Amino acid sequence: MSTHHHHAKDFLFTYVFSQDHKMISKQFLITGFLMGFIGLIMSTLFRLQLGWPGESFEVIDMFMGSWAENGVMSPDRYLALVTMHGTIMVFFLLTAGLSGTFSNLLIPLQIGARDMASGFLNMLSYWFFLISSLIMLTSLFVEGGAASSGWTIYPPLSALPEAIPGSGTGMTLWLVSMTVFIASSLLGSLNYIVTIFNLRTKGMTMTRMPLTIWAFLLTAILGVLSFPVLLAACLLLVFDRSFGTSFYLSDIYIGGQVLDHTGGSPILFEHLFWFLGHPEVYIVLLPALGITSEIISTMSRKPIFGYRAMIGSMMAIAFLSFIVWGHHMFLTGMNPFLGSVFTFTTLLIAIPSAVKVFNYITTLWKGNIVFTPATLFSVGLVSTFISVV
Amino acid sequence: MSHTEELDNKELWGGGTSPFNAGYGKLMMWFFLMSDALSFTGFLAAYGFYRHNFSAIWPSAENVFTHFPFVHGHQPLIYVALMTFILIMSSVTMVLAVEAGQRMDKKKVILWMFWTIIGGLIFVGSQAWEWYHFIHGTDIGAFELGKGIYTLPDGTIEQTQGIIGRWKEGSNQTILELPWRSEVGNIASEYLTLSGQALTDAMANGQAIHGANLTHNEYGHPLFADFFFFITGFHGTHVFSGVVLNFIIFVNVIMGTYEKRGHYEMVEKVGLYWHFVDLVWVFVFTFFYLI
Ligand SMILES: [Cu+2]
Numbered sequence: 001m002s003t004h005h006h007h008a009k010d011f012l013f014t015y016v017f018s019q020d021h022k023m024i025s026k027q028f029l030i031t032g033f034l035m036g037f038i039g040l041i042m043s044t045l046f047r048l049q050l051g052w053p054g055e056s057f058e059v060i061d062m063f064m065g066s067w068a069e070n071g072v073m074s075p076d077r078y079l080a081l082v083t084m085h086g087t088i089m090v091f092f093l094l095t096a097g098l099s100g101t102f103s104n105l106l107i108p109l110q111i112g113a114r115d116m117a118s119g120f121l122n123m124l125s126y127w128f129f130l131i132s133s134l135i136m137l138t139s140l141f142v143e144g145g146a147a148s149s150g151w152t153i154y155p156p157l158s159a160l161p162e163a164i165p166g167s168g169t170g171m172t173l174w175l176v177s178m179t180v181f182i183a184s185s186l187l188g189s190l191n192y193i194v195t196i197f198n199l200r201t202k203g204m205t206m207t208r209m210p211l212t213i214w215a216f217l218l219t220a221i222l223g224v225l226s227f228p229v230l231l232a233a234c235l236l237l238v239f240d241r242s243f244g245t246s247f248y249l250s251d252i253y254i255g256g257q258v259l260d261h262t263g264g265s266p267i268l269f270e271h272l273f274w275f276l277g278h279p280e281v282y283i284v285l286l287p288a289l290g291i292t293s294e295i296i297s298t299m300s301r302k303p304i305f306g307y308r309a310m311i312g313s314m315m316a317i318a319f320l321s322f323i324v325w326g327h328h329m330f331l332t333g334m335n336p337f338l339g340s341v342f343t344f345t346t347l348l349i350a351i352p353s354a355v356k357v358f359n360y361i362t363t364l365w366k367g368n369i370v371f372t373p374a375t376l377f378s379v380g381l382v383s384t385f386i387s388v389v
Numbered sequence: 390m391s392h393t394e395e396l397d398n399k400e401l402w403g404g405g406t407s408p409f410n411a412g413y414g415k416l417m418m419w420f421f422l423m424s425d426a427l428s429f430t431g432f433l434a435a436y437g438f439y440r441h442n443f444s445a446i447w448p449s450a451e452n453v454f455t456h457f458p459f460v461h462g463h464q465p466l467i468y469v470a471l472m473t474f475i476l477i478m479s480s481v482t483m484v485l486a487v488e489a490g491q492r493m494d495k496k497k498v499i500l501w502m503f504w505t506i507i508g509g510l511i512f513v514g515s516q517a518w519e520w521y522h523f524i525h526g527t528d529i530g531a532f533e534l535g536k537g538i539y540t541l542p543d544g545t546i547e548q549t550q551g552i553i554g555r556w557k558e559g560s561n562q563t564i565l566e567l568p569w570r571s572e573v574g575n576i577a578s579e580y581l582t583l584s585g586q587a588l589t590d591a592m593a594n595g596q597a598i599h600g601a602n603l604t605h606n607e608y609g610h611p612l613f614a615d616f617f618f619f620i621t622g623f624h625g626t627h628v629f630s631g632v633v634l635n636f637i638i639f640v641n642v643i644m645g646t647y648e649k650r651g652h653y654e655m656v657e658k659v660g661l662y663w664h665f666v667d668l669v670w671v672f673v674f675t676f677f678y679l680i
């Protein structure tokens with residue numbers, strides 16, 4: 001057993017091609033953190049540019065070299081950095097990094113399963129994530145730079161490869177990367193869902209499950225139902241970019257020349273994008289709500305107040321998050337009546353949110369509170385949550 | 390009894406309940422299909438959005454899909470109806486295969502899987518045939534008006550971008566029918582037409598169109614062709630993958646893999662996928678051909 005060959009093999013399957021949920025969780029953690037760190041550097045750089053436009057910075061010169069002549073960022077690179085920062089933070093850190101780390105680590109541990117339902121698909125999920133991260137980072141270095149039409153990649157800027165420098169190869173790689181990312185997210189979420197449904201230990205009925213697991217379950221369901229619509233939006237965009245269709249384009253002139261596109265509307269893209277975009281908010285938030293539920297209950301030395309109401313309100317939030325996407329589109333010229341419908345459904349989310357906040361407060365009430373950093377962060381989340389909502 | 394490793398796990402950790410009495414693989418398939426359904430919903434909703442937006446000039450499918458193999462003349466939607474029937478029948482044979490699997494009747498599973506695969510292949514082939522005729526178009530073709538603002542004979546000004554005029558039947562390409570009808574009260578009447586000098590003017594910066602592709606479509610609005618190619622293509626890819634999956638499982642059935650395993654759950658899983666693909670086609674068919 002102790003030949004070199006075996007050592008190498010053991011290393012490979014323990015740390016690299018691991019099918020173990022704890023190892024995969026660590027892989028997600030490290031990759032997610034690295035991506036987050038890169039995103040952080042980007043935001044620092046473009047905020048320097050934003051705060052002191054046109055001024056020369058040594059740090060910009062150091063990081064960006066020829067992309068910033070004399071330490072002054074060019075407008076194209078500024079747009080690319082903003083776009084990449086948004087994309088990396090929203091998708092790679094807060095979606096894959098968060099769910100990939102905590103769902104993988106905690107689901108089997110908290111439901112008493114030996115591992116995820118399918119270790120192989122779990123491994124694939126991580127590798128797809130890593131590949132999509134690498135493609136996204138590579139796009140920084142191609143001709144014209146990375147995608148530059150914002151993390152929401154609205155057409156026509158994203159649909160016409162000749163629109164701005166970042167609309168060329170950079171945008172193509174963005175779309176490729178996100179397609180791989182969606183596959184990763186799908187594989188991960190499917191695994192979380194079926195593991196929670198099928199592999200719970202004896203006696204753990206759905207209403208005895210930790211709230212953290214409930215939150216992860218709903219997060220995974222949101223991902224499974226919303227990311228395919230982003231995939232749909234991206235595929236149509238690929239066709240507009242590369243095959244001359246007009247799904248999002250109409251009456252476009254470039255350099256005085258009318259293009260061959262007719263009839264399409266960028267508002268279609270915005271609908272499809274925000275159908276993912278709003279549930280995405282809760283894909284980011286729900287895991288935190290689940291984890292804080294347990295931290296607050298543990299650190300108050302009390303069971304959570306209104307366990308079933310907590311589940312119900314998370315379900316209500318998850319459901320409502322699918323019918324509010326229009327509140328991101330008030331300025332698009334969308335039918336004003338539709339706007340008021342979306343305002344109404346958005347306001348409805350305040351009800352389950354308020355239920356959750358009352359339950360948090362009531363759990364703390366008369367509790368024997370232990371003030372650990374975890375407690376303070378959790379209380380901080382509750383107060384931020386209620387003041388933002 | 391020899392089980393797969395997954396089943397052993399399940400027995401060891403057999404707590405909780407398995408919802409719907411399904412193994413995790415089957416459950417995963419269900420959730421995957423829900424996810425896929427949302428992609429199709431996105432496409433079909435987008436189609437509906439434009440179909441509604443351009444309802445006045447949207448081509449009607451019975452004027453587009455009028456061919457039937459080896460038969461001459463006008464056969465609107467007959468062939469697509471046959472295709473749809475064959476696909477639905479292949480779902481029926483799939484149900485029979487699953488049912489035979491539950492009885493551990495290997496011979497019948499082979500038989501019904503075989504017919505399911507044949508049905509799928511006929512469907513994919515038929516779709517290729519439909520595409521061929523759609524791309525090829527009619528002999529007479531149509532005329533796409535030049536871009537810009539244009540004055541119609543009755544004085545109305547219309548945006549002519551992407552507007553397709555079709556040659557009036559029997560006019561020998563001297564009268565072009567525009568996609569608008571003149572309205573008298575509430576009654577829609579004849580199509581507006583162009584002829585003589587007005588036609589010559591219109592033809593100055595337009596172009597003749599034969600058949601359909603992703604930018605031009607002789608049957609009407611280009612977006613009709615865009616969506617037709619995209620959605621039937623996306624669905625066709627699903628059908629083709631389904632045929633491949635069915636074939637792999639079919640080979641496994643013949644090799645006796647599932648007989649040794651003691652259950653035919655894999656047949657049920659590909660069966661779910663196959664029914665889903667059929668169900669989606671019913672929607673695609675309804676959206677493109679019926680309304
Ligand atoms: Cu929102």
